Amino acid sequence: MDKQQIEKLLEGVRARKMSVARAVKQLRHMPYEDLGFAKIDHHRSLRQGFAEVVYAKGKTPQQVVAITRGLLGARTTHNVLITRANEGIFRAVRRLSRDAEFHPLSGTIAIRGNRDIVGKGTILVAAAGTSDIAVAEEAVVTAEVMGNRVESVYDVGVAGLHRLLHHREKLAEARVIVCVAGMEGALPSVVAGLVAVPVVAVPTSVGYGASFGGLAALLAMLNSCASNVSVVNIDNGFGAGYVASTINRL
Amino acid sequence: MDKQQIEKLLEGVRARKMSVARAVKQLRHMPYEDLGFAKIDHHRSLRQGFAEVVYAKGKTPQQVVAITRGLLGARTTHNVLITRANEGIFRAVRRLSRDAEFHPLSGTIAIRGNRDIVGKGTILVAAAGTSDIAVAEEAVVTAEVMGNRVESVYDVGVAGLHRLLHHREKLAEARVIVCVAGMEGALPSVVAGLVAVPVVAVPTSVGYGASFGGLAALLAMLNSCASNVSVVNIDNGFGAGYVASTINRL
Amino acid sequence: MDKQQIEKLLEGVRARKMSVARAVKQLRHMPYEDLGFAKIDHHRSLRQGFAEVVYAKGKTPQQVVAITRGLLGARTTHNVLITRANEGIFRAVRRLSRDAEFHPLSGTIAIRGNRDIVGKGTILVAAAGTSDIAVAEEAVVTAEVMGNRVESVYDVGVAGLHRLLHHREKLAEARVIVCVAGMEGALPSVVAGLVAVPVVAVPTSVGYGASFGGLAALLAMLNSCASNVSVVNIDNGFGAGYVASTINRL
Amino acid sequence: MDKQQIEKLLEGVRARKMSVARAVKQLRHMPYEDLGFAKIDHHRSLRQGFAEVVYAKGKTPQQVVAITRGLLGARTTHNVLITRANEGIFRAVRRLSRDAEFHPLSGTIAIRGNRDIVGKGTILVAAAGTSDIAVAEEAVVTAEVMGNRVESVYDVGVAGLHRLLHHREKLAEARVIVCVAGMEGALPSVVAGLVAVPVVAVPTSVGYGASFGGLAALLAMLNSCASNVSVVNIDNGFGAGYVASTINRL
Amino acid sequence: MDKQQIEKLLEGVRARKMSVARAVKQLRHMPYEDLGFAKIDHHRSLRQGFAEVVYAKGKTPQQVVAITRGLLGARTTHNVLITRANEGIFRAVRRLSRDAEFHPLSGTIAIRGNRDIVGKGTILVAAAGTSDIAVAEEAVVTAEVMGNRVESVYDVGVAGLHRLLHHREKLAEARVIVCVAGMEGALPSVVAGLVAVPVVAVPTSVGYGASFGGLAALLAMLNSCASNVSVVNIDNGFGAGYVASTINRL
Amino acid sequence: MDKQQIEKLLEGVRARKMSVARAVKQLRHMPYEDLGFAKIDHHRSLRQGFAEVVYAKGKTPQQVVAITRGLLGARTTHNVLITRANEGIFRAVRRLSRDAEFHPLSGTIAIRGNRDIVGKGTILVAAAGTSDIAVAEEAVVTAEVMGNRVESVYDVGVAGLHRLLHHREKLAEARVIVCVAGMEGALPSVVAGLVAVPVVAVPTSVGYGASFGGLAALLAMLNSCASNVSVVNIDNGFGAGYVASTINRL
C-alpha cells in the first residue's frame, strides 16, 4: 500500500464511503504492504536493470521454465539470470525466449531484455587458474546481466607473477575487481596490494587434499593482509558479480 | 499504534479534525508502531511473569546495576534474572534490591518480585556429573524465575544406570525435562527413552582432550536416537530453562 | 511382570503352591519385566495416537514391507510412518495397506489408521527457502501422523522480511513452531523473536561451499540470540515434527 | 622510473652523456622502480586522505611511538590510525601528537591531520548486540579517519526486529553498510534484504560454546541468502571500515 | 650385544670353548635376528590360529585371489580372513578353496582351515541399531576366525534400555565386549557401566547430518565416563574383533 | 534387595507375617535394588582391589578431602586414587591418611590400603617423549593402585628406533602395553607391530601448531595400521591404566 493508496483510503473515510471499521482492517494489513519489500524489489529491479535470479540446481527444466515464464510474463523488458543450469535447461528456456543465451563455461543462462549499462565503471574479473574459470564466468555473466561493462583476465596465478603484472593496466582501470582463486587463494592479496579499489574475493573448490573443498582458499582470503578485500562463499561467482554490481552502480 | 489508536485517527479524519496529509504521515510510521514488538514484549513479560535477563559476563558491576535499575525502575513487580554473575556483582545489585538472591553454583542472581507459578507442570533438571551442576543450576534458577516448579536430580550419569533409574518416578512426573551432560553427552538419549515428554538437552564443556570444549557432547545430543530430544548451545543452562518454561506454560 | 502377576505369584507362595526358591528365581527376572519399557511404549503409542516409525533409507522395499506388516499385523488401528522412502517402497507398502499415502516432497509414507487429533493447538512449520521444503514436509507429515493440526508457510527467508511478516497471524496462532532453514539458518532467530512459544529449529544441508553440509545453519541456530529456540539434527524434519508433537500434546 | 625519466636517460645515451653500460645498469633496476608500488602507495595515501595504519597488539608503547613518529615525521598533514591499542599506548602517542584521540570502546587511536571528507555518501555501521560494539567502533573510527561521514545503529539484533526497523531511514540513506554481529550472525542477511547497497559483514567472536570463537557467525554470513553481502575476518572492524571506505570513495 | 661381546663369543668359538650351535643361538638373539619380525609373525600366526587378513576394498577379484592363493599355498591349515569383500570376490575365492564362507552382512570371507578355539572366554558383540550390524558382524567373523567363541546382541540402543537389560546375563558372562554404535555412540558407556571387563568401542558412520560420518559417535566414545572403554576407528569392526581376540587369548 | 532379602520377604508372606499387598509394594521397588549396581560396584571394588577414583581438577582441597574421607570411612582397607591433584591437595589428604603418597610427575595421589597384586602379568607403559611422562605416570600409578605389576620405558620415540628396540625384552614380556605419545602419535603402531598383546594407545596434547591439542596424535592412533591397538581420550593416562588393568586381571 503506497502513499496514493493510503490517501485514497483516507479520502474514502473522510467522504464516509468507507467505514472506520473497514479502514482499520485494511490498515492493519499495512505494515507489510507499507514495507512493501516485494514491490520495492520489483521497482528497483526494473529501474536499475537488475535481473531476477533463478538458482537452477536441483530444479527440473520444467520448474525453471515455469519460474522464468512467471518472471518474464508480467514484464517483458526484464532481465533474467539462471545460474547452475545446463544444456537441457537451456533448450527448455530457449523455447520460452529467443533472447536466452547459454554460457556453457559457467552453466549460466542470461535473458537480457534490457542491455543498458548502469554501472559507472568497469568490473574486472581475475581468475588464478584455468580451473577457476567456471566460477569467474558466473561472476562475469552476472555483472553483465546487471548492466556492467566487464573485463576478465584468467590464468594469472601468483606463482607466475609476470602473468598478472602483464595486466597491470586493466587492474589500474577497474572500478571494482572480482578475484577468483582456488588452492592457496593468494590472488586477492596480491591484486589488492596493486590497486586502491574494492576487491571481492571468491574462493573456489578447485584443488584436492588439504584444500578441503575450498576451505583453504576461503581462510586465506579472510586473512588477507591487504585491507581492501572482502569475501563471498566458496564457488559463489554469482554473489561476487552481484556485490561488484551493487558497488559499481554507486 | 494499536487498534484503538488507528480508530481514533480515522475518526479524526472522518470528523475532519485531522487532515488527510497528516494522517498519511502518521500512518506511514505505522509499520513499526503497529508491529510494536517492544511493547508486545513488554506486555508479555508483565502478564506472564517472565523475567528480563541480563548477561553479566563482560560487564562491570556498575553496568549491571544500571541496567537492572532501569528494568526495575519502571515496573517494580517485575522479575529480573542476571546470568554469569559473581559475588561482586551480587553485592552491587543487592544494594539496589533486597529481593536479590545469589545462586553461587550457577553464578546467577534472581530478583523475584513476582513468585506466581505460571507453568502447568514440573520441570525436571537432570545432570550427568557433579561438574555439570553449574550449568544445571542455571537452568533451575531460570525456570524458577520464569514461574515454574522445578525438581532436580544430579550425578545420574549413564555409566551407573541405577542412579538414574532410582529417580524413575521423578522422570515420570515431569512435564518437561532438561538434561545436562558433558563428556559423551549420553544422558538425554537414555532419559528420553524412558519418558514421553519433551527433553531439552544441554551439552556442557565438562571434559578434556577430545571433548573439544563440549563439541563431543553437542554432537552426541544432536544425533540422539531418541526422537523427543532437542538441543541448545554448549553450557547454555539459561536457554534450556527458558525453552522448558515456554513449553511448560502451554 | 505387572502388579497382577506379582500378586498372583505371592498368592502362590502364600498358598504354598509355589516354592520360595522358584519364586525367588522368577522375581530375579523381575527388574526387566517390571521396568517393562516395551509395553509402556506400546500402550503409549496406542493411547496417544503415536505412530511407529520406519527409517527406510538403506532398507529394501521387502524389508520395509516386512517391518510394516509386523507393526500393522498386531494392531490394525495403529498409525505407521515411513521416512526417507521412495516411489518403489510406496508401491510395495501400498499392496499391504490401502491407507498408505505417499508424500513425494518429503519421501514419506503415512498409514493413518487413527486420525484423531491429540495435539492441543496448531503446529506451524516454516521453511526459509523452496529447497528446504523436503525437510519441512517431513516435519509436517510426522506431526500430522502423530495427531496434530499442522499449518505451513514456505519461502519466508529473512532476506525478504515482508514474506515472513505477511504470515504474522499464523505465527501468532501457533502453539509450537518448527523452523526449517539451510544456508545461514537465520529464520529461527527472527521467528522466535516474534512469538512467545517454543521454536524447534531444523538446519538443512541446503547450500554449498562454506555451508559444509548444513554445519553453518546448525551453528547459527545453536547460537540463536532468541532464547526460545532449541535445535535438532541437520535435515531431521522427522525429529522436529516429533518434538513439536510431544510439546503440543502437553 | 616513469616515462620522463626513461626519456631523459635515453637522451643522455643518445647525447653520449651517459655510457651504455651505466644505462643498462640503471635500466636493470627499472622493473621495480617502474612498478614503483611504494611510491604509488605513498602518493595515494597523501592524495586521498588515507591513513597509515599501525596494528598495536603485541607491540610495546615505545615501538608504536617510533613507528608513528616515522609516519608523522615525513608528512605532517597525514592521518594515522592505531588499532588494538590501549590507554598506555595512547599516553605515549599523545606526547608525540596533540591531535591523537583515543576511542576506548574499540581501543583505537586516531591522529587526524586531515579531516577532509572524501567519501561520497554515508557509511552506516550496524551492530547486533551491545557486545559487538567494540568491533563496530573500530569500523566507525577507521571509516572516519579515512574521510567518511559515518552513522551507527547498535543493539539491533534480529530477535527484536522492531529495533532494526526503527532505523529504516538510516538504512535507506546509507551508501554502504557495515553489519557487525556475533552469535548466529544473522543481521547482514536481514539488513541486506532491506537495501540495495553493498553490505560488508563482520562476524565477531561474541558468543560461547558452539560459536567457536566467531566461526558460527562467519559461516552464517558467508552463506547469506542475500546477494549483496561480502564478508571480512572475525572481529575485523578495521577491515570492514577500510573496505567500506574504498567503496564510498568511488 | 656390543663389539666386545661379539669378540668374546668369537674367541670362545675359535678356542672351541663354545659350540657353534650355542653361538648361533646367542647370535640369533642379536637384535635383528631376534626381532626377525616376519618369521615371528608367521610362527605366531600358525601357532595361535591367527588368520592372515586381506583388505579387499579397491582390489580386483584377481588380486584378492592371488594374495589368498599365496597365503594358502605355503601352509594349507592356515585361516584367511578377507574383509570388505563382495559376492564377486567370493565366487573367485570359492574356486580356490571350498572352505571359503561368505558373510554377506559384513562383506567378509572366512577360510577356516583351523577351527580350534584359542580364546579363554566368550567375546560378546553388542550393536546399538540394525544399521550397525554390518560393522558388528565384521567383528564377529574376525573374532571367530581368530579362534574365539562369540555371542552377539543387536538392536540394543540406549533409548530403549529394556532391550539392553534383557541381555544382562550375556553381558555378565562375556570376557570381553565389543560395542558397536553410530549416531550418538552412547552404548559403550552404558554397557561398560554394567560390567567389569574391557569394552572395545566401535563408532560407526551410521547417521546423517551432524553425525559427520561417525565423528559424533567417535568423540562420544573417546569421552566415555566409563573407565573400561577403549576405542577403534570408525566402522573398524575388524580392528575391534582383533583387539578383543588379543585380549581373550591372554 | 539381594537374594537373602527376597527369600526373607517370601518366607514372611508364606508365614503370613507380611500381607501380599505390602510385599507387592516392596517388590515393586526391587528393580533398582535388584539391579543394585552400586552394591555390585562396591563389592567388586573390595574384592578385586580396585580403587575408587576422585578427579581432583576443579575441586577444592576441602572437597577432595571430604570425598576421600567418605570413601575411606566406610571401608578402611580400600584403595583410593586421586587424579589431577597438586601439592596443596596432597597436604590436605595426607592429614587424613598417612598412607597417602603423592606422585608429582602425574599429579596423582594414591592411598593403597591393599597392595595385593591381582593382575596376571606385567603392564608395560611406554612413552615417546619426555614431555609425555606426566600422562604415562598417571597410567603407571593407576595400574599399580589397581593391583598390577607395572614397568615403564620412556623417551622411546620412533625417530630413534634404537631407543625402542633396546627394550625389546620388556616389550616381549608385557601382558598388556600402554603406549603414550604426542606429536605424530606413531609409537603405538611401531610397538604393536613388535608384539602380539593388546596395546592401549594414549594420545597426549604434547606438541604445538598443527598438533591441535593432541588431535594429530589421536587421529594417527585411531588409524593405526597395526590391528592390536585401541585408543583412549587425549591425555587420559588414567583411562589407559584402567583399561589395561581390566585386561590384565582376566
Place this chain on the structure above:
Amino acid sequence: MDKQQIEKLLEGVRARKMSVARAVKQLRHMPYEDLGFAKIDHHRSLRQGFAEVVYAKGKTPQQVVAITRGLLGARTTHNVLITRANEGIFRAVRRLSRDAEFHPLSGTIAIRGNRDIVGKGTILVAAAGTSDIAVAEEAVVTAEVMGNRVESVYDVGVAGLHRLLHHREKLAEARVIVCVAGMEGALPSVVAGLVAVPVVAVPTSVGYGASFGGLAALLAMLNSCASNVSVVNIDNGFGAGYVASTINRL
C-alpha cells in the same frame, strides 16, 4: 629482455638507428619482459631437463592434446608430464607423440624427449602400504621425467619394521627420500630417524573413518618428531617428486 637485448637497444639509440620514442615504448614493456618469468621458466626447463606439467583431471582428451601439442610444437626436445590422466587421454596423446608412455598405476603420461640425468644422486620413494603406490608412482614418474635416478621401496609400513629395515642400504644411499603414507602417516618419522638427508612426506587419502581423507596422515607428518621432514599436500605425489628433484639438482 636480457642484458644483451638492452645493450643492443641502447646502442641503436646511441647510433640513432632507433628513435627515443620507440625505445621508450619498448622499455616500458620491460618490467615484465625484464622480469621475464615466462622466458626464464622456458629456458630453465630446456636447460635443466624440466618437464612442463599438465594436470589432466577435469580436462577432455582434446584439451590435453591441444595443450601438449602447444608444449611440444615449439621445442621438440622438451619433456612433458601429464598427471591424473587415464587410458583414454593416453590414446589421444599417443597419436601426438610416439614417445608418450602411460604409467597406469599413477595415471601419469610421460613424454621424455630428453632423458639426461641432471639429479646428483638417487631419489628414493618409499610407500607404507600397497594402496599408497598410486601416489608413490606419481612421485617416481615426476622425478624421472625431471632427470633423476629413482629407486622405490613399497609396503614398508611401520607396523612391520623388518620390512623397512630390510631396505636400510637403499635408505642410506639416497640423496633425497620421498615418504608416502596414508592411515597414521608414521613412515616419514621412522625413515627420517634413520637417515641424515631431507625427507619429503606425502600423506595419502588411503584409509577410512577417522582418516578423514588423509587429514590424519597429514597432521601426523606435520608433527613429526624427526626434524628433517617437510610435507606436501595430501595425495600430491607430483609435488613431492618435484620438490625432491629441485633438491637433487643442487
Place this chain on the structure above:
Amino acid sequence: MDKQQIEKLLEGVRARKMSVARAVKQLRHMPYEDLGFAKIDHHRSLRQGFAEVVYAKGKTPQQVVAITRGLLGARTTHNVLITRANEGIFRAVRRLSRDAEFHPLSGTIAIRGNRDIVGKGTILVAAAGTSDIAVAEEAVVTAEVMGNRVESVYDVGVAGLHRLLHHREKLAEARVIVCVAGMEGALPSVVAGLVAVPVVAVPTSVGYGASFGGLAALLAMLNSCASNVSVVNIDNGFGAGYVASTINRL
C-alpha cells in the same frame, strides 16, 4: 644375515679361515649393530657440525642446564641449540658456557663450539610480516648453528609486491629458501614462482579470527600452486632451518 650365514661365519672362525677381527666387522653390519643409530647419530653430529637441540619450553632452567651440561660434557667442540628459551634460562646456561649467545627475538640460545660452514650455498629466510620475525629468526639461528651462511629479508608480504621484488637478487642467489608467513600464508607461492630452488614454507600463528592459530596459513601453503614448496608445522622455525640445512649440505 640368517642362521646359515652365521653358522658359516662361525665355522670359518673356528677353522681359523676367518680372523676374529673380520668376523666382528661382518657381525657389526648385522642389522642392529649396523643400524647402531645412537652412534651414527653421534658421529654424524660431530662430523657435520650439527647441533644437539634442547626444546626448553616446559622445562625449568635447572633442567635445561643439566641437559646442556650433559651434551657439552662429553664433547666440548659440540654445538648446542636451545629453542623456546627465555632470559632466565639464558642466564643459567651462560654460567655453564661463555660461548652461549641469546637471540631474544626468537628466544633461542646457541652455543657454537664449532663455527665451520658446512652448507654449500646460502640459505635465505624470508618473512612476510614483522610479527613473523620471531619464527623466522628461529630458522636463521638454527641454520647458522648447523653451519650455514644465512641471509634474511623481512616484511616482504605479498600485498606490497615491490618490497619482495626489491630483493630479487637475494632470492636468485639462495640455494634454499625458507618462507615464513602467517595470515593468508601466500608468500611461499609467490617466492617459489620466482626461483628454481626448494622453498621450505613455515606457517605462523600470526593473525586472529579465521586464521585459527595458523591453520589458514598452513592450508594455503599445502595448497601452493608452486610445485617447489614443502611445508613444516605451524611456528616451526627450527624445523624449517633444520630441513634447509639438510638440503644445503647436499
